[in-house]
Amino acid sequence: xxxxxxxxxxxxxxxxxxxxxxxxxxxxxxxxxxxxxxxxxxxxxxxxxxxxxxxxxxxxxxxxxxxxxxxxxxxxxxxxxxxxxxxxxxxxxxxxxxxxxxxxxxxxxxxxxxxxxxxxxxxxxxxxxxxxxxxxxxxxxxxxxxxxxxxxxxxxxxxxxxxxxxxxxxxxxxxxxxxxxxxxxxxxxxxxxxxxxxxxxxxxxxxxxxxxxxxxxxxxxxxxxxxxxxxxxxxxxxxxxxxxxxxxxxxxxxxxxxxxxxxxxxxxxxxxxxxxxxxxxxxxxxx
Ligand SMILES: [Zn+2]
Numbered sequence: 001x002x003x004x005x006x007x008x009x010x011x012x013x014x015x016x017x018x019x020x021x022x023x024x025x026x027x028x029x030x031x032x033x034x035x036x037x038x039x040x041x042x043x044x045x046x047x048x049x050x051x052x053x054x055x056x057x058x059x060x061x062x063x064x065x066x067x068x069x070x071x072x073x074x075x076x077x078x079x080x081x082x083x084x085x086x087x088x089x090x091x092x093x094x095x096x097x098x099x100x101x102x103x104x105x106x107x108x109x110x111x112x113x114x115x116x117x118x119x120x121x122x123x124x125x126x127x128x129x130x131x132x133x134x135x136x137x138x139x140x141x142x143x144x145x146x147x148x149x150x151x152x153x154x155x156x157x158x159x160x161x162x163x164x165x166x167x168x169x170x171x172x173x174x175x176x177x178x179x180x181x182x183x184x185x186x187x188x189x190x191x192x193x194x195x196x197x198x199x200x201x202x203x204x205x206x207x208x209x210x211x212x213x214x215x216x217x218x219x220x221x222x223x224x225x226x227x228x229x230x231x232x233x234x235x236x237x238x239x240x241x242x243x244x245x246x247x248x249x250x251x252x253x254x255x256x257x258x259x260x261x262x263x264x265x266x267x268x269x270x271x272x273x274x275x276x277x278x279x280x281x282x283x284x285x286x287x
Pocket of ligand 1: 205
Protein backbone atom coordinates (compact mmCIF):
# COMPACT_ATOMS: atom_id res chain seq x y z
CA UNK A 1 0.00 0.00 0.00
CA UNK A 2 2.74 2.43 1.06
CA UNK A 3 4.63 1.85 -2.17
CA UNK A 4 1.56 2.64 -4.26
CA UNK A 5 0.90 5.82 -2.32
CA UNK A 6 4.47 7.03 -2.75
CA UNK A 7 4.19 6.46 -6.46
CA UNK A 8 0.82 8.18 -6.80
CA UNK A 9 1.91 11.47 -5.21
CA UNK A 10 4.45 12.49 -7.88
CA UNK A 11 2.05 11.23 -10.53
CA UNK A 12 -0.74 13.35 -9.11
CA UNK A 13 1.52 16.40 -8.95
CA UNK A 14 2.65 16.01 -12.55
CA UNK A 15 -0.94 15.49 -13.61
CA UNK A 16 -1.98 18.70 -11.85
CA UNK A 17 0.89 20.59 -13.47
CA UNK A 18 -0.20 19.18 -16.83
CA UNK A 19 -3.81 20.25 -16.24
CA UNK A 20 -2.88 23.78 -15.22
CA UNK A 21 -0.55 24.17 -18.19
CA UNK A 22 -3.36 23.07 -20.51
CA UNK A 23 -5.66 25.64 -18.97
CA UNK A 24 -3.10 28.44 -19.23
CA UNK A 25 -2.33 27.57 -22.80
CA UNK A 26 -5.94 27.70 -23.94
CA UNK A 27 -6.61 30.93 -22.05
CA UNK A 28 -3.59 32.82 -23.30
CA UNK A 29 -3.82 31.61 -26.87
CA UNK A 30 -7.52 32.16 -27.54
CA UNK A 31 -8.14 35.48 -25.77
CA UNK A 32 -7.97 37.64 -28.89
CA UNK A 33 -9.02 34.89 -31.27
CA UNK A 34 -12.13 34.84 -33.40
CA UNK A 35 -13.34 31.24 -33.74
CA UNK A 36 -15.36 30.04 -36.67
CA UNK A 37 -17.13 26.70 -36.73
CA UNK A 38 -16.81 25.37 -40.30
CA UNK A 39 -14.18 25.81 -43.04
CA UNK A 40 -16.19 28.10 -45.39
CA UNK A 41 -16.67 30.65 -42.58
CA UNK A 42 -13.03 30.25 -41.54
CA UNK A 43 -11.79 30.98 -45.04
CA UNK A 44 -14.06 34.02 -45.59
CA UNK A 45 -13.29 35.44 -42.14
CA UNK A 46 -9.53 35.04 -42.69
CA UNK A 47 -9.74 36.80 -46.05
CA UNK A 48 -11.53 39.77 -44.45
CA UNK A 49 -9.64 39.85 -41.13
CA UNK A 50 -6.25 39.78 -42.92
CA UNK A 51 -3.36 40.24 -40.50
CA UNK A 52 -5.45 42.03 -37.88
CA UNK A 53 -7.23 39.19 -36.10
CA UNK A 54 -6.28 35.58 -35.37
CA UNK A 55 -8.94 33.36 -36.92
CA UNK A 56 -9.33 29.68 -36.08
CA UNK A 57 -11.84 26.97 -36.90
CA UNK A 58 -13.41 24.30 -34.70
CA UNK A 59 -14.28 21.51 -37.14
CA UNK A 60 -10.91 19.81 -37.61
CA UNK A 61 -9.24 19.08 -40.94
CA UNK A 62 -10.67 15.82 -42.27
CA UNK A 63 -13.74 15.93 -39.99
CA UNK A 64 -17.25 16.05 -41.39
CA UNK A 65 -19.53 18.97 -40.49
CA UNK A 66 -22.88 17.18 -40.30
CA UNK A 67 -21.79 14.78 -37.55
CA UNK A 68 -19.27 17.03 -35.78
CA UNK A 69 -19.42 17.36 -32.00
CA UNK A 70 -17.11 19.72 -30.09
CA UNK A 71 -14.70 18.23 -27.53
CA UNK A 72 -14.29 19.66 -24.03
CA UNK A 73 -11.05 21.20 -25.29
CA UNK A 74 -12.94 22.94 -28.10
CA UNK A 75 -15.39 24.31 -25.56
CA UNK A 76 -12.54 25.57 -23.37
CA UNK A 77 -11.12 27.37 -26.39
CA UNK A 78 -14.32 29.12 -27.45
CA UNK A 79 -15.42 30.13 -23.96
CA UNK A 80 -12.19 32.10 -23.60
CA UNK A 81 -12.17 33.50 -27.14
CA UNK A 82 -12.98 37.03 -28.27
CA UNK A 83 -15.84 35.98 -30.53
CA UNK A 84 -17.38 33.04 -32.34
CA UNK A 85 -18.85 33.08 -35.85
CA UNK A 86 -21.24 30.28 -36.77
CA UNK A 87 -23.49 29.58 -39.74
CA UNK A 88 -26.72 28.22 -38.24
CA UNK A 89 -28.49 24.90 -38.83
CA UNK A 90 -25.35 22.76 -39.07
CA UNK A 91 -23.41 24.18 -36.10
CA UNK A 92 -26.01 25.17 -33.51
CA UNK A 93 -23.94 23.17 -30.98
CA UNK A 94 -21.76 26.22 -30.53
CA UNK A 95 -24.48 28.27 -28.80
CA UNK A 96 -25.11 26.43 -25.55
CA UNK A 97 -21.53 26.48 -24.18
CA UNK A 98 -21.39 30.25 -24.77
CA UNK A 99 -24.55 31.04 -22.83
CA UNK A 100 -23.77 33.36 -19.91
CA UNK A 101 -20.22 34.09 -21.16
CA UNK A 102 -18.92 37.41 -22.46
CA UNK A 103 -17.90 35.87 -25.78
CA UNK A 104 -19.61 37.60 -28.70
CA UNK A 105 -21.44 35.21 -30.97
CA UNK A 106 -22.48 35.95 -34.55
CA UNK A 107 -24.70 34.06 -37.00
CA UNK A 108 -23.14 34.56 -40.44
CA UNK A 109 -26.29 33.47 -42.30
CA UNK A 110 -28.18 36.56 -41.06
CA UNK A 111 -30.66 37.64 -43.72
CA UNK A 112 -30.39 34.36 -45.66
CA UNK A 113 -33.19 31.82 -45.42
CA UNK A 114 -32.34 28.12 -45.28
CA UNK A 115 -34.46 25.92 -47.55
CA UNK A 116 -35.45 22.32 -46.68
CA UNK A 117 -32.94 22.05 -43.83
CA UNK A 118 -30.07 22.43 -46.29
CA UNK A 119 -27.12 24.24 -44.66
CA UNK A 120 -24.82 24.45 -47.77
CA UNK A 121 -25.40 28.15 -48.53
CA UNK A 122 -21.64 28.77 -49.01
CA UNK A 123 -21.49 26.98 -52.37
CA UNK A 124 -23.53 29.69 -54.12
CA UNK A 125 -21.35 32.70 -55.06
CA UNK A 126 -24.41 34.97 -54.65
CA UNK A 127 -25.05 33.88 -51.07
CA UNK A 128 -21.33 33.98 -50.33
CA UNK A 129 -21.34 37.71 -51.08
CA UNK A 130 -24.03 38.21 -48.46
CA UNK A 131 -22.11 36.08 -45.93
CA UNK A 132 -18.95 38.11 -46.64
CA UNK A 133 -20.75 41.43 -45.96
CA UNK A 134 -22.24 40.01 -42.76
CA UNK A 135 -18.80 38.96 -41.53
CA UNK A 136 -17.26 42.30 -42.54
CA UNK A 137 -19.90 44.12 -40.45
CA UNK A 138 -19.31 41.84 -37.49
CA UNK A 139 -15.50 42.23 -37.57
CA UNK A 140 -15.99 46.01 -37.81
CA UNK A 141 -18.21 45.91 -34.72
CA UNK A 142 -15.44 44.04 -32.88
CA UNK A 143 -12.70 46.41 -34.04
CA UNK A 144 -14.26 49.68 -35.29
CA UNK A 145 -10.99 51.55 -35.69
CA UNK A 146 -9.98 49.21 -38.54
CA UNK A 147 -13.31 49.57 -40.36
CA UNK A 148 -11.76 50.71 -43.65
CA UNK A 149 -9.27 47.81 -43.63
CA UNK A 150 -12.06 45.21 -43.32
CA UNK A 151 -14.13 47.09 -45.87
CA UNK A 152 -11.28 47.01 -48.36
CA UNK A 153 -10.64 43.28 -47.86
CA UNK A 154 -14.35 42.46 -48.12
CA UNK A 155 -14.72 44.54 -51.27
CA UNK A 156 -11.81 42.71 -52.89
CA UNK A 157 -13.38 39.36 -51.96
CA UNK A 158 -16.79 40.46 -53.24
CA UNK A 159 -15.28 41.63 -56.54
CA UNK A 160 -13.83 38.11 -56.99
CA UNK A 161 -17.21 36.60 -56.10
CA UNK A 162 -18.94 38.89 -58.63
CA UNK A 163 -16.56 37.58 -61.26
CA UNK A 164 -17.23 33.99 -60.19
CA UNK A 165 -20.99 34.66 -60.27
CA UNK A 166 -20.74 35.93 -63.85
CA UNK A 167 -18.59 32.96 -64.84
CA UNK A 168 -21.10 30.48 -63.39
CA UNK A 169 -23.93 32.27 -65.23
CA UNK A 170 -22.04 32.09 -68.49
CA UNK A 171 -21.11 28.40 -68.03
CA UNK A 172 -24.78 27.57 -67.44
CA UNK A 173 -25.92 29.75 -70.36
CA UNK A 174 -23.47 28.07 -72.72
CA UNK A 175 -24.23 24.51 -71.59
CA UNK A 176 -26.78 22.17 -73.09
CA UNK A 177 -27.30 20.24 -69.90
CA UNK A 178 -29.23 21.87 -67.06
CA UNK A 179 -28.90 19.09 -64.47
CA UNK A 180 -26.10 17.40 -62.57
CA UNK A 181 -25.60 14.28 -60.48
CA UNK A 182 -23.60 14.57 -57.25
CA UNK A 183 -22.76 12.12 -54.44
CA UNK A 184 -23.56 14.43 -51.47
CA UNK A 185 -25.98 17.29 -52.34
CA UNK A 186 -23.97 20.33 -51.29
CA UNK A 187 -24.87 22.50 -54.30
CA UNK A 188 -28.63 22.95 -53.85
CA UNK A 189 -28.41 26.75 -53.49
CA UNK A 190 -26.10 27.01 -56.48
CA UNK A 191 -28.60 24.91 -58.44
CA UNK A 192 -31.41 27.21 -57.34
CA UNK A 193 -29.50 30.42 -58.13
CA UNK A 194 -28.43 29.32 -61.63
CA UNK A 195 -31.58 27.38 -62.60
CA UNK A 196 -30.02 23.91 -62.51
CA UNK A 197 -31.41 20.65 -61.16
CA UNK A 198 -29.37 18.74 -58.57
CA UNK A 199 -29.70 14.94 -58.31
CA UNK A 200 -27.87 13.23 -55.47
CA UNK A 201 -27.07 9.87 -53.95
CA UNK A 202 -27.32 10.83 -50.25
CA UNK A 203 -29.60 13.13 -48.26
CA UNK A 204 -28.68 16.72 -47.49
CA UNK A 205 -27.41 16.10 -43.97
CA UNK A 206 -25.79 12.71 -44.17
CA UNK A 207 -23.36 10.56 -46.06
CA UNK A 208 -25.14 7.28 -45.60
CA UNK A 209 -25.13 4.54 -48.21
CA UNK A 210 -28.22 4.60 -50.43
CA UNK A 211 -30.79 1.79 -50.28
CA UNK A 212 -31.02 -0.82 -53.07
CA UNK A 213 -34.17 0.97 -54.31
CA UNK A 214 -32.39 4.35 -54.41
CA UNK A 215 -29.44 2.77 -56.28
CA UNK A 216 -31.88 1.42 -58.88
CA UNK A 217 -33.44 4.86 -59.29
CA UNK A 218 -30.06 6.50 -59.77
CA UNK A 219 -28.99 3.97 -62.41
CA UNK A 220 -32.33 4.56 -64.16
CA UNK A 221 -31.85 8.34 -64.02
CA UNK A 222 -28.35 8.07 -65.51
CA UNK A 223 -29.74 6.05 -68.43
CA UNK A 224 -32.81 8.24 -68.97
CA UNK A 225 -30.92 11.55 -68.92
CA UNK A 226 -27.82 10.10 -70.55
CA UNK A 227 -25.70 11.42 -67.65
CA UNK A 228 -21.97 11.09 -68.27
CA UNK A 229 -20.45 12.34 -65.02
CA UNK A 230 -20.93 12.19 -61.27
CA UNK A 231 -19.57 14.96 -59.03
CA UNK A 232 -17.79 13.63 -55.97
CA UNK A 233 -15.85 15.35 -53.21
CA UNK A 234 -12.61 13.33 -52.94
CA UNK A 235 -12.71 13.85 -49.16
CA UNK A 236 -15.93 11.89 -48.91
CA UNK A 237 -15.85 8.12 -48.92
CA UNK A 238 -18.98 6.67 -50.46
CA UNK A 239 -18.53 3.12 -51.82
CA UNK A 240 -21.90 3.37 -53.67
CA UNK A 241 -20.28 5.92 -56.03
CA UNK A 242 -17.76 3.35 -57.26
CA UNK A 243 -20.55 0.80 -57.77
CA UNK A 244 -22.60 3.28 -59.79
CA UNK A 245 -19.59 4.32 -61.86
CA UNK A 246 -18.75 0.69 -62.57
CA UNK A 247 -22.33 -0.30 -63.45
CA UNK A 248 -23.18 2.70 -65.62
CA UNK A 249 -19.84 3.97 -66.94
CA UNK A 250 -20.31 7.51 -65.53
CA UNK A 251 -17.01 9.23 -64.86
CA UNK A 252 -16.14 10.69 -61.45
CA UNK A 253 -15.37 14.43 -61.47
CA UNK A 254 -13.93 16.09 -58.36
CA UNK A 255 -15.99 18.78 -56.64
CA UNK A 256 -15.37 20.57 -53.34
CA UNK A 257 -18.47 20.98 -51.19
CA UNK A 258 -16.27 21.86 -48.18
CA UNK A 259 -18.23 19.65 -45.78
CA UNK A 260 -14.90 17.91 -45.23
CA UNK A 261 -11.68 19.79 -45.93
CA UNK A 262 -8.29 18.09 -45.62
CA UNK A 263 -5.26 19.75 -44.03
CA UNK A 264 -3.54 20.51 -47.33
CA UNK A 265 -6.67 22.31 -48.58
CA UNK A 266 -7.10 24.17 -45.29
CA UNK A 267 -3.50 25.36 -45.59
CA UNK A 268 -3.09 26.00 -49.32
CA UNK A 269 -6.55 26.85 -50.64
CA UNK A 270 -9.25 29.42 -49.93
CA UNK A 271 -12.97 29.18 -50.49
CA UNK A 272 -12.34 31.21 -53.67
CA UNK A 273 -9.74 28.86 -55.12
CA UNK A 274 -11.96 25.85 -54.32
CA UNK A 275 -14.96 27.55 -55.95
CA UNK A 276 -12.85 28.22 -59.05
CA UNK A 277 -12.13 24.48 -59.22
CA UNK A 278 -15.87 23.86 -58.81
CA UNK A 279 -16.59 26.17 -61.73
CA UNK A 280 -14.30 24.03 -63.94
CA UNK A 281 -16.06 20.87 -62.69
CA UNK A 282 -19.48 22.28 -63.59
CA UNK A 283 -18.20 23.41 -66.97
CA UNK A 284 -17.26 19.79 -67.65
CA UNK A 285 -20.39 18.03 -66.36
CA UNK A 286 -22.90 20.47 -67.91
CA UNK A 287 -21.31 20.34 -71.36
ZN1 LIG B 1 -22.81 18.54 -46.51
